[in-house]
Amino acid sequence: MTSRDSLVDLLARCALRDRRAFEALYQQSAPVLHGLLLKLTRDRELAADILQEGFVRIWQRAADYRPHLGQPLTWMGAIVRRLAIDRLRRGDYRHRAELSDDGWALVADHGPGPEERVHAEHGDAALARCLETLEPEPRRAVALAYYEGLTHELIARRLERPLGTIKAWVRRSLQRLKTCLGEA
Template structure:
């Protein structure tokens, strides 16, 4: 199936067109299943994740930004992230209480505290060099833990624009910190 056709199906799915969603499922589910299976190595889990992926596609199709990128890449990214999330759920820590007694104190010693403080001041200075909105976006993403979509909504810009802001801002921060 051609990328233009998949893009059209995603756009129609965003408008809650069930026939388009069905066609999108029929034309892409095998590929997305393969992605999930490769990550999870478990057929039944991969089948469950593909179902979750299509629920996300149905509810988030309006977030798809038509661009030069392949629409299948957007779909694969959703599947990949969903499969990785499933792996993370598998690995939830189940530590033994006795093992917790042997955990060392992670609080920084005085020397580490001074170094961290000076590094923090350096980071703040570099963040202040960014354009105001971009600095706020970086702080929101990396200090407040906001998602790209939450930041895009907060700043009233498209999701891909937010990704670009953050990527470019991080490159500027890196340059600033290396000076």
């Protein structure tokens, strides 16, 4: 059984309220989701808080997971990332590290180790490479939305550009990412 199969299987058992499956799911996926949350929040307490909240939701919504629509980790990652964005938007952090100039630099800083590179080439690295093809400012706009949960308005204020420009940058950047990732 591959690890993907087993996460799918564990989620299915969680939907049937199997607590042991939930514990196994937690053991297998919490480290990766915690790593993601540290990247997003840069605040240990907040990351721990969202991790707990995220697993409450994962348990409650396990029945909503559709294997044909995506990988279990992507589904769980989307849940915790959305919680993180909501909390960051509420200004709900106390110990956040200083913001770096470019959110995407974080991907490189905390990137996978050598043993994970093969995996990463299909994940993080492919996305990072495609992001490199964007102009610096539009890339920064996308990064601010993705990592900091900023709205168009807040990005416009942060980058001191008109709202219309930001909206166009984000829209075009997403389209270019789609093309670059070979799925246009």
